[in-house]
Amino acid sequence: MPIYQAPLRDYQFILSELLNIYQQTDLRGFDEIDADLTDAILQGVADFTTDIMLPLNASGDLEGCKLVDGKVITPKGFKQAYKQYVEDGCATLTCDPEYGGQGLPEVIGTFATEMKTATNMAFAMYPGLTHGAYSAIHVHGSDELKQKYLAKLVSGEWTGTMNLTESHAGTDLALLRTKAVPAGDDLYAISGEKIFISSGDHDLAENIIHLVLARLPDAPEGVKGISLFAVPKFLVNADGSLGEANTLSATGLEHKMGIHGNSTCVMHFDSAIGELVGAPHQGLKAMFTMMNQARLGVGIQGLGVSDIAYQNALVYAKERIQGRALSGVKQPEQAADSLLVHGDVRRMLLSQKSFNEGTRALMQPTSIMA
C-alpha cells in the first residue's frame, strides 16, 4: 500500500513563519485559535485520512461504485468511514457556527482538503461537493432554505451535488435545456438530464441536495435565463423529517479514471420538486459560488495527488536498485545502487518536491482572500 505522511510541519511553517498568521487578528476565525489548536485539529485530520481513508483508496477504485436498481452502492468500507467522518465532525470545520459549524478559518479547510485528496480523492469528493452546496445556499438561499438544509449539510448527514452539464451543453451553459415549471407554494417541477454529476447518488447519507441549473418558462435566452434550484432526493417535511422520494434518479454511472470510488452519475429529473436558490434568472451567479469553490478545490486536489505521488516515488527511488552511480559505486553491499543515486532521478524528485511545497504555500493567501 502507498505510504502517506501528512505534511504537518509544512503547514506549521506556512502558518507561523511564512504568513505569520496568528498575529493577523483581522482575519476571520483567527481570533479564537492559536498554533496549538491548529496543530491539534490538523493532526486529527491527518490521523483520519491516513488511518481510515488511505486504506480504502485502492480497494475503492478497483471495486468502484455500482448502480443497482436505480441506487448507487459505494465500495466496501466507504459507508462506515463516512459515518465516522460525520461523527468526528470532519465536515463541520470551516462552516458557520449558526448551523453547527466550527467556524474555523479557511486555511484549515484547505489543508484538510489536501490531506483528504492525497489519501482518497474519490471519497473526499462526497464531502467536497457537499461543502460547495452548503456555501451556495449559505450565500444565496432564503432564510427558509437555510433553515431547511444548512445544518444537515454542515454535519454531513446530508450531502450535496452540482448539476450543470448536459450532454449538449458543457462549458457553454447558455445552451442548457433543463426546465423548471412553477408548481405552487414557491415550488418548481424540474425536468431534464444532467451528466458527470459527482456524488450524484450513493448510500453514505440519508438525503442528497442537488443544486440544479434550469430555465423558467419566461426565461430570456442564454446565460441570463438560468435559475438555480435546490432539489432534494427525499422531500423534507416541515418538521425536518424526510418525506417521500422525489422524482429523480441516477440512470447511469460514468467513468472517470482513478475515482471509480466516487459515483459520477447521469441524473434524470422528472418533474422533481425543487426550490429557487437566489432570484429567478440569477442562477448562474449563485452557482458560481459553488463553481469557484470547486475550481479552488480542483487546484488543491492537484496538490494532494501530486504530493502522495512524490512521497511514494521517493520511497521507490530509495528501495529500487538499478545500475551504478556515474560517480562510482555508492552501495557496494548491493548488486546495484538505488535509483536515488542517478542525477536525473534526483532532479525529477526535487522538481516534484519544489512544485508541491511552492503550491502549498501559494494556496494559502488564495484561501485567506477567498
Added chain:
Amino acid sequence: MPIYQAPLRDYQFILSELLNIYQQTDLRGFDEIDADLTDAILQGVADFTTDIMLPLNASGDLEGCKLVDGKVITPKGFKQAYKQYVEDGCATLTCDPEYGGQGLPEVIGTFATEMKTATNMAFAMYPGLTHGAYSAIHVHGSDELKQKYLAKLVSGEWTGTMNLTESHAGTDLALLRTKAVPAGDDLYAISGEKIFISSGDHDLAENIIHLVLARLPDAPEGVKGISLFAVPKFLVNADGSLGEANTLSATGLEHKMGIHGNSTCVMHFDSAIGELVGAPHQGLKAMFTMMNQARLGVGIQGLGVSDIAYQNALVYAKERIQGRALSGVKQPEQAADSLLVHGDVRRMLLSQKSFNEGTRALMQPTSIMA
C-alpha cells in the same frame, strides 16, 4: 465509433516528392517496385486496418484478454481477424523472400505499422513482437534455427515475444536471474519468471516462440553474462510438426492502459527447453536487434495513436457547438458556433496536425537507414 482515414496521400507525398525514393535505385527492395505497386499495397493495408482492425479496437479494450486455466483468450473477433491477417499476407511484407517474405522495403512496413497502430494498437502488437523475433533470429540465429522458425514467423502462423524484464530487473538487465542449464543436444533448460511480456500467451496462433534472456551456469556477472534463447510454447519436431507442450506458462495478466486487448503476461519458465540464439554470453547483442526494432516501433506507435486522436478531435471540433466566435457569429443557423471557430482550438488542432505530418516525414529516413 472513431473514424480513421489512412493518410495515403501523405505517404505518396513523402515517398515521391520528399524522398524522391523511386529514383534511389541503390536502396534495398526498391528495384522491384514503383509508385503504383506501393500505392496498391498501402491501400490494401489501409482497407484491412480500417475495415477489420478498427471495429475491434474499443470492444477489444473493453472486453480485454482473459486468463483461463493457464491459457489466454483474446477478445471476441481477434482470432478471426488475425486469421485473415495471416491469409492476406500482411505479416510478410518486408520479410526475407528466402523464408516466404515479400522483400518489400522497410518504408512500407513503417507506414503499415502506423496504420495498424492507429486503428488497433493492442492487435498490432501481436504481429509487431513477432516481426522483432523474426529479425533477431534472422540476424543472429544458426541456420538450423532459421530453418526451424523463420518461415512460420514470416507467415504469422506462429508469433514471437521478447522476454527481458524480471520483477527486480527492468532497465538494469545485469540483475536478471533467469537460468539456462545445458540439457544435451545443444538444448538448454530455462527457469525463471519474466514480467510485462506483450503477447506472452494467446489463442491467435498455433505456436509462440519466446526469445528469453537468461544466464548460463558459467556466465560472468553483469550484462556480459547474458545469453539469448528461443523457447517455443510447443516443441517442434524434426519434420516441423508440433510436439509436446513446453514447460512454460502465463501465470498472470498485467494491466496496461488502452491495450487490454493485448495479453501482457507474467511468464513462468520451469526448465523449459530452448536453444541459443547467437553465441553464449552474447545474448544482449542479439536481443538488441529486437529491442531497437521495438524502440523504433514505439515511435511509430506514438504517431499512429496521435494521428487517429487528431482525426477524431477534428470531427468533434466541427460537430460540437459551444459559444460564439470572438470575431462575431459564424453559424447563425445554430444555437452556438462550432468549436472550430475558437482560435485556441484551431491552434491545438494545427499543432497536432503539424506534429503528425512532421513525425511521419522524419520516420522514413530513419527506416531507410535501419
